[in-house]
Amino acid sequence: MTDSAIAVKRSSKWGDMWASIYANKAALCSLIFILLLVATAIVLALTQAMGLQILPYDPNTGSMDEAFIAPCAEHWFGTDQLGRDIFSRVIDGTKISLSVGVAAVSIALITGTLLGAIGGFFGGKLDNLIMRAMDVILSVPSILLAITFMAAMGRGLDKAVLAIGLVSIPEYARIARSCVMAVKANDYIQAARVTGDSNLRIILKHIVPNITSPIVVRATLGISAAVLDTAALGFLGLGVQPPFAEWGDMLARSRSFIFSAPYTLIFPGLAITVTVLAFNLFGDGLRDALDPRSRRR
Amino acid sequence: MNLRKTKLFAALCAAVFAVAAVTDASAALSRKPQDNLIFASTNDPLGLDPALVDDNDSGKINCNIYESLLRFEDDNTNVKPGLAESYTVSEDGLTYTFKLRQGIRFHDGTPFNAEAVKFNIDRQMPENAIPKMSYAGLVYGDVAKSEVIDEYTIAITLKKKSTPFLHNIAMTYAAPIVSPTALKEHGNNVMEHPCGTGPYKFVAWDKGQQVILTRNEDYWGEPGKVQNLIFRTMPETSARVVALNNGEVDIINGIDANVIPEIQQAGNQLFSAPGMSTQYMFFNVNAAHNSITKNKAVRVAIAKAINVPEMVQSLYKGYDTPATTLLPSFVPGYSKNIKPVSYDPEAAKKELADLGVKKLTIITYSGARLYNTVGGQVLAEAIQAYLKAAGVESDVLVYDWATYKNKLLTEEFDLGFMGWNGDNGDPDNFMNLFASDDPINNQGVWVNQEYRDLVAQGVNVPDGAERNAIYEKAEQIIAEEVPFLPLSHPQILGAMRPNIQNFSIHPTGMTYLDKVQKQ
Numbered sequence: 001m002t003d004s005a006i007a008v009k010r011s012s013k014w015g016d017m018w019a020s021i022y023a024n025k026a027a028l029c030s031l032i033f034i035l036l037l038v039a040t041a042i043v044l045a046l047t048q049a050m051g052l053q054i055l056p057y058d059p060n061t062g063s064m065d066e067a068f069i070a071p072c073a074e075h076w077f078g079t080d081q082l083g084r085d086i087f088s089r090v091i092d093g094t095k096i097s098l099s100v101g102v103a104a105v106s107i108a109l110i111t112g113t114l115l116g117a118i119g120g121f122f123g124g125k126l127d128n129l130i131m132r133a134m135d136v137i138l139s140v141p142s143i144l145l146a147i148t149f150m151a152a153m154g155r156g157l158d159k160a161v162l163a164i165g166l167v168s169i170p171e172y173a174r175i176a177r178s179c180v181m182a183v184k185a186n187d188y189i190q191a192a193r194v195t196g197d198s199n200l201r202i203i204l205k206h207i208v209p210n211i212t213s214p215i216v217v218r219a220t221l222g223i224s225a226a227v228l229d230t231a232a233l234g235f236l237g238l239g240v241q242p243p244f245a246e247w248g249d250m251l252a253r254s255r256s257f258i259f260s261a262p263y264t265l266i267f268p269g270l271a272i273t274v275t276v277l278a279f280n281l282f283g284d285g286l287r288d289a290l291d292p293r294s295r296r297r
Numbered sequence: 298m299n300l301r302k303t304k305l306f307a308a309l310c311a312a313v314f315a316v317a318a319v320t321d322a323s324a325a326l327s328r329k330p331q332d333n334l335i336f337a338s339t340n341d342p343l344g345l346d347p348a349l350v351d352d353n354d355s356g357k358i359n360c361n362i363y364e365s366l367l368r369f370e371d372d373n374t375n376v377k378p379g380l381a382e383s384y385t386v387s388e389d390g391l392t393y394t395f396k397l398r399q400g401i402r403f404h405d406g407t408p409f410n411a412e413a414v415k416f417n418i419d420r421q422m423p424e425n426a427i428p429k430m431s432y433a434g435l436v437y438g439d440v441a442k443s444e445v446i447d448e449y450t451i452a453i454t455l456k457k458k459s460t461p462f463l464h465n466i467a468m469t470y471a472a473p474i475v476s477p478t479a480l481k482e483h484g485n486n487v488m489e490h491p492c493g494t495g496p497y498k499f500v501a502w503d504k505g506q507q508v509i510l511t512r513n514e515d516y517w518g519e520p521g522k523v524q525n526l527i528f529r530t531m532p533e534t535s536a537r538v539v540a541l542n543n544g545e546v547d548i549i550n551g552i553d554a555n556v557i558p559e560i561q562q563a564g565n566q567l568f569s570a571p572g573m574s575t576q577y578m579f580f581n582v583n584a585a586h587n588s589i590t591k592n593k594a595v596r597v598a599i600a601k602a603i604n605v606p607e608m609v610q611s612l613y614k615g616y617d618t619p620a621t622t623l624l625p626s627f628v629p630g631y632s633k634n635i636k637p638v639s640y641d642p643e644a645a646k647k648e649l650a651d652l653g654v655k656k657l658t659i660i661t662y663s664g665a666r667l668y669n670t671v672g673g674q675v676l677a678e679a680i681q682a683y684l685k686a687a688g689v690e691s692d693v694l695v696y697d698w699a700t701y702k703n704k705l706l707t708e709e710f711d712l713g714f715m716g717w718n719g720d721n722g723d724p725d726n727f728m729n730l731f732a733s734d735d736p737i738n739n740q741g742v743w744v745n746q747e748y749r750d751l752v753a754q755g756v757n758v759p760d761g762a763e764r765n766a767i768y769e770k771a772e773q774i775i776a777e778e779v780p781f782l783p784l785s786h787p788q789i790l791g792a793m794r795p796n797i798q799n800f801s802i803h804p805t806g807m808t809y810l811d812k813v814q815k816q
Binding site (some may be wrong): 242243 | 306417533534538553555559603610611673674675678679681682685686693695
């Protein structure tokens, strides 16, 4: 009896999580979709680096005499004002949206978690300093901060990544700080301290493993926010350098054709919607899976 | 206590409403739909002082408030009497004597006379002109002096003979006559207090929203047909089209070919006329820069890579015509003998490779312009695609219009885009751009003495075969040296509700609305 209980406990950490996600069909579908997106982006990046073209058309060059072709067998999503194949551009846009999303979230996650953890663990004046700085960033609307940042630094993807990453640092800092403070109060931390563990060892061995799940959940949702922010910046003309395909930029440039050529607008719009929805649903599912209370509702 | 509070509140309310009533001067105007003609346009005007603006958005309002000594005919740029009923030219061609119409008053009651004209000229003479007076040089740069002969006669003497002069003083920029009283009262700047002699007078300007004019009941000529004119600012093309289609506005401009089917399906009318403008791609040939396009062979090879007719057809759906020269076809001096570098992708590819051209920097603006309805970025990307086909990669730097104009002065680039809307139908109005040292006009800073001499000569020769030959020679130099590549001559497009009659846009881009009827 005791033995089997231990055995179940051991396998349950990942097993339970997987079972929970598997039971949540929306989250499962989202996960499959996300994996598909990631695979597409990686394959595209690799083949393009090798100079191969696996898309039906070159996404960045079109032929002027093929402008505004409605969706048909040759051009599944139609062509845009410059005769570029929209299907190829939407697929190519995956690469940009995902890489910006992941890169921006990584920046925010690493910096934010580190700052929050330091603040939460050591407390006192240092904590105060860090968290007030975070409050300052939070007090400015994030998209406005990103626009200001890009107005100063210039347009370009690298700057979009920095801008989006910078504005979401406080979210991670706050989560990390509150988790660290909660974990720090536990008896086993005191026990570790009594046995002579160093601060670093306590942080790495006892605190980090216990604060990962809320941060992972936040990061998953954060990617969807970053994809949206990238699209918003692109829409405002601050994203990619032409002629590269970016969903928000494609949307912005087709908006005057909403009645005459709606397909130029619908497909990039759908791409944004579906991707953001997938990350949100998966993030929700992951939260349910990682939080024992909501799992055993 | 409570009562006192209530009273205070009531007083406050009354004060607020009183202020609202005073600021909203338009409240007194008729609310009947047929009395209000609403024109929706892309940008707010820069201002309403004709001497201080150079933008079409200001000009098309100002031409309803102000008048000049001469005016253009309704659908061309031949001049006819305006505030002057006749004029004579001295034998040496230097002194112009204008007989003014009598009994005209400005909107503020100030009488219109020779003194008023002189006041307006003196204000813009080289010694008095301020940098904001961007058209003062063009219109009054050659004026030596102006003299009041009697109350209704004024003589203007030029330093040298100038064929464009009569066209210049019919323009909506710099030439219109402003009330001297208003100018004195408002410190030589009537940007927000316009006062002229025209068929409509100023009521209110809600910045970023609308400018309201009402009929001048004491107008000397035939009064305006509609009582009030409302110029509304709507930057988004799709928003303007929707507003027109659901009857919120009566007339719109700044439309591109892609929205025309939608406008026509809604039962609205289209106005379309050849525009007096030219769009071109310029090369950086500035001696102070290191651009590879300083090499003529590179410019020729790039020009060979671009299929101008195909691009113009595709972007503007056949409304704009491909350009071969700087001058539009109906401006005197235009010659169909000029053959620009023609499209030859194979030769372009080979020549560009031989010359070692691998990468170029293209600089452009983001929004749409009167001469480029699809916007600068789309145009730049079309060029980028042609260059790529010729084996040349390029970076496109996109800026909003105001920043773009500054970047042209500060940045190093290889190619850029610009256009010119003719103001008065005289060839010199186009040709002198590239005889200028100012990068605002001559963006690539092209210096060619032979061209400059021809343009200087053209100003002094009267209209006719001799003058046309001079401009043909100058155009030939452009075709050979390729300091810029002419791209298109845009069509002027506008749309209106079915109940609007007699609306037209003048070739200069102005909208004289006094004859427009609304039922």
